[in-house]
Amino acid sequence: MKKSISYLHRIAGVFAFLIILSFFSSTLITELMGDQAMILTVKTVISYGVWILIPLMMITGISGIKMAPKANAGPIGNKKKRMPFIALNGLLILLPCAIYLQHLASSGSFDTTFYTVQAAELIAGFINLVLMSLNIRDGIRVVRAKK
Numbered sequence: 001m002k003k004s005i006s007y008l009h010r011i012a013g014v015f016a017f018l019i020i021l022s023f024f025s026s027t028l029i030t031e032l033m034g035d036q037a038m039i040l041t042v043k044t045v046i047s048y049g050v051w052i053l054i055p056l057m058m059i060t061g062i063s064g065i066k067m068a069p070k071a072n073a074g075p076i077g078n079k080k081k082r083m084p085f086i087a088l089n090g091l092l093i094l095l096p097c098a099i100y101l102q103h104l105a106s107s108g109s110f111d112t113t114f115y116t117v118q119a120a121e122l123i124a125g126f127i128n129l130v131l132m133s134l135n136i137r138d139g140i141r142v143v144r145a146k147k
């Protein structure tokens with residue numbers, strides 16, 4: 001039982017990280033080199049993809065807390081402290097940005113508003129990538145320390 005929660009946690013956490021990384025890099029590539037149709041495609045895929053990302057993040061957080069309900073210090077404590085920032089950043093910034101950018105792109109509004117919101121999304125996305133990679137690093141430390 002404990003083992004399966006641990007596997008679930010690892011797979012959901014790493015997949016969530018890779019999905020955000022792919023959203024981030026495909027956004028950068030299409031906006032630097034693509035045309036408006038390509039940008040719209042990427043923004044549309046992302047606006048659907050977030051609905052896969054949210055359950056993966058929930059599974060990661062819930063399974064993490066289940067494995068270590070009492071830990072407050074050390075690498076697990078640090079992971080726990082980062083989790084609310086990751087979740088709030090995702091739900092309050094990344095999700096609304098993704099939906100609004102898709103809406104703007106679908107109406108052809110590639111104006112100042114689009115690029116301002118896009119810049120905010122890239123910054124928030126980068127912050128979540130950093131926080132999540134720290135959580136992966138600390139997860140690896142926890143697993144190594146047990147061996």
Ligand code: HEM
Nearest residue numbers: 006010013064065067068079080083135136139140142143
């Ligand atoms: C976005 C958030 C998170 C990501 C991406 C993540 C990722 C990972 C990964 C990849 C591992 C496995 C490392 C390995 O196999 O070498 C791991 C282990 C672990 N994580 Fe997380 N984690 C996250 C959040 C959390 C939270 C909130 C907690 C709860 C306090 C937590 C607790 C643990 C524990 C206890 C382990 C060790 C599992 C074991 O002993 O098998 N994680 N994490």
